[in-house]
Amino acid sequence: xxxxxxxxxxxxxxxxxxxxxxxxxxxxxxxxxxxxxxxxxxxxxxxxxxxxxxxxxxxxxxxxxxxxxxxxxxxxxxxxxxxxxxxxxxxxxxxxxxxxxxxxxxxxxxxxxxxxxxxxxxxxxxxxxxxxxxxxxxxxxxxxxxxxxxxxxxxxxxxxxxxxxxxxxxxxxxxxxxxxxxxxxxxxxxxxxxxxxxxxxxxxxxxxxxxxxxxxxxxxxxxxxxxxxxxxxxxxxxxxxxxxxxxxxxxxxxxxxxxxxxxxxxxxxxxxxxxxxxxxxxxxxxx
Amino acid sequence: xxxxxxxxxxxxxxxxxxxxxxxxxxxxxxxxxxxxxxxxxxxxxxxxxxxxxxxxxxxxxxxxxxxxxxxxxxxxxxxxxxxxxxxxxxxxxxxxxxxxxxxxxxxxxxxxxxxxxxxxxxxxxxxxxxxxxxxxxxxxxxxxxxxxxxxxxxxxxxxxxxxxxxxxxxxxxxxxxxxxxxxxxxxxxxxxxxxxxxxxxxxxxxxxxxxxxxxxxxxxxxxxxxxxxxxxxxxxxxxxxxxxxxxxxxxxxxxxxxxxxxxxxxxxxxxxxxxxxxxxxxxxxx
Numbered sequence: 001x002x003x004x005x006x007x008x009x010x011x012x013x014x015x016x017x018x019x020x021x022x023x024x025x026x027x028x029x030x031x032x033x034x035x036x037x038x039x040x041x042x043x044x045x046x047x048x049x050x051x052x053x054x055x056x057x058x059x060x061x062x063x064x065x066x067x068x069x070x071x072x073x074x075x076x077x078x079x080x081x082x083x084x085x086x087x088x089x090x091x092x093x094x095x096x097x098x099x100x101x102x103x104x105x106x107x108x109x110x111x112x113x114x115x116x117x118x119x120x121x122x123x124x125x126x127x128x129x130x131x132x133x134x135x136x137x138x139x140x141x142x143x144x145x146x147x148x149x150x151x152x153x154x155x156x157x158x159x160x161x162x163x164x165x166x167x168x169x170x171x172x173x174x175x176x177x178x179x180x181x182x183x184x185x186x187x188x189x190x191x192x193x194x195x196x197x198x199x200x201x202x203x204x205x206x207x208x209x210x211x212x213x214x215x216x217x218x219x220x221x222x223x224x225x226x227x228x229x230x231x232x233x234x235x236x237x238x239x240x241x242x243x244x245x246x247x248x249x250x251x252x253x254x255x256x257x258x259x260x261x262x263x264x265x266x267x268x269x270x271x272x273x274x275x276x277x278x279x280x281x282x283x284x285x286x287x
Numbered sequence: 288x289x290x291x292x293x294x295x296x297x298x299x300x301x302x303x304x305x306x307x308x309x310x311x312x313x314x315x316x317x318x319x320x321x322x323x324x325x326x327x328x329x330x331x332x333x334x335x336x337x338x339x340x341x342x343x344x345x346x347x348x349x350x351x352x353x354x355x356x357x358x359x360x361x362x363x364x365x366x367x368x369x370x371x372x373x374x375x376x377x378x379x380x381x382x383x384x385x386x387x388x389x390x391x392x393x394x395x396x397x398x399x400x401x402x403x404x405x406x407x408x409x410x411x412x413x414x415x416x417x418x419x420x421x422x423x424x425x426x427x428x429x430x431x432x433x434x435x436x437x438x439x440x441x442x443x444x445x446x447x448x449x450x451x452x453x454x455x456x457x458x459x460x461x462x463x464x465x466x467x468x469x470x471x472x473x474x475x476x477x478x479x480x481x482x483x484x485x486x487x488x489x490x491x492x493x494x495x496x497x498x499x500x501x502x503x504x505x506x507x508x509x510x511x512x513x514x515x516x517x518x519x520x521x522x523x524x525x526x527x528x529x530x531x532x533x534x535x536x537x538x539x540x541x542x543x544x545x546x547x548x549x550x551x552x553x554x555x556x557x558x559x560x561x562x563x564x565x566x567x568x569x570x571x572x573x
Binding site: 009027028032035091100106121163217224245261 | 316333340403418424541553
């Protein structure tokens with residue numbers, strides 16, 4: 001009796017939460033798949049007809065926005081790695097006693113609502129705002145120059161909003177490196193550059209990959225930045241999906257588009273999980 | 288918060304080295320130091336702007352340009368003047384309280400089981416948790432709305448809570464598991480040896496030890512909930528939360544009250560984080 005109880009204990013503990021995740025995470029995916037194969041309209045309702053044409057229509061209609069989103073996310077990710085690595089490196093190797101303080105400072109933006117942060121940037125970058133106005137005044141920039149509405153502004157916003165997701169995993173990886181290993185390479189006459197390339201970089205790579213996963217995925221599906229900082233010409237796939245779901249109630253096309261986006265991203269996510277395991281991401285989540 | 292990596296003894300501090308090398312190192316270190324601060328300042332600029340404009344006295348309706356200092360928006364009468372905005376903030380707070388407590392209860396169960404037992408299905412559970420953490424919010428929101436549309440359920444307050452609990456559970460579970468794994472089992476065995484039933488042992492011994500982890504789980508879930516925009520946008524129906532109100536008002540321009548409320552949320556959040564951090568450090572010293 002007691003043994004049985006002990007064997008069943010984990011299941012009782014897991015059951016409520018597990019069911020919640022099953023019903024409200026896994027089942028909705030199936031609902032979305034089903035919806036993406038339906039035909040009909042809001043007034044008369046939808047019926048499952050395995051209408052695969054929803055997918056071809058979605059791709060041919062919104063191919064540009066999909067590719068644009070992936071390109072923005074890719075550029076953003078590269079910028080993020082370049083920006084984050086030195087920061088993570090410095091905190092991990094030179095941070096000393098202050099490490100927690102620096103990490104805390106990097107996380108400060110999370111205490112302000114995502115939407116509010118992005119709107120704040122719009123306020124800063126407007127044509128007559130505190131950045132462009134003085135530069136125009138002294139003649140560095142022409143009067144007609146503007147930043148809002150350009151791809152640069154959108155990518156800048158993306159990079160800003162997802163920077164901590166890149167710094168943290170790289171930091172975790174670098175922090176794990178035993179400094180004696182680096183010292184050993186130096187004792188064996190490796191130059192600082194060589195020891196960085198041959199010792200630190202390979203050990204930091206898992207962190208970089210985790211960071212890529214945690215920033216590329218949300219950036220590619222973001223719709224707040226391009227809505228607030230962009231224009232017609234920077235429309236991303238998230239905006240299309242959002243407006244089709246919430247404004248025009250074109251559920252079949254919207255869910256087909258979501259599925260296409262998810263498929264593209266899932267390939268990446270699962271390739272990552274297979275190659276490197278789920279531990280790094282979970283560790284960062286647990287902080 | 289699991290701070291095992293943060294508070295490890297400082298073995299990374301550069302050891303005293305022969306005099307020839309450190310100079311170069313120092314130079315590189317200084318550059319990196321300045322660079323790190325530059326990035327931190329860049330991260331803080333928009334927060335600074337938000338706070339500054341809560342003290343602005345705009346000439347027109349729009350809080351866009353700096354027109355002079357005032358404290359008037361901080362006065363409760365003025366602050367809660369816009370009724371639907373105050374209502375939205377209130378809604379956000381209630382949703383955050385309910386969903387953080389619920390997800391803490393559900394997530395603690397999962398985290399404890401994963402940290403303590405080996406059982407069939409734990410692998411699948413891990414994959415689902417990993418998926419909820421790494422899935423784009425847009426997809427989670429869209430799929431939840433698909434479910435509600437298929438079931439003919441009108442989205443609203445309840446569906447927002449459902450969604451928030453869903454994406455918070457895994458974070459709580461991850462935090463609790465990290466603590467349970469490091470737990471010293473001999474303490475529980477001692478309790479059992481002294482005649483405590485498993486039930487008593489859990490509540491009198493184990494739970495108090497993992498309580499700080501549960502508490503940080505609640506705080507994280509609260510923070511995730513009150514700031515969430517994307518998933519909420521999809522599952523809200525006609526219910527308006529604080530971030531949704533802001534989103535709706537972006538085109539016409541934000542009133543200063545939003546800046547004050549944003550500043551308050553920021554201030555309280557930072558304060559709580561600092562207090563819990565200090566407390567956990569003090570406990571470690573004791």
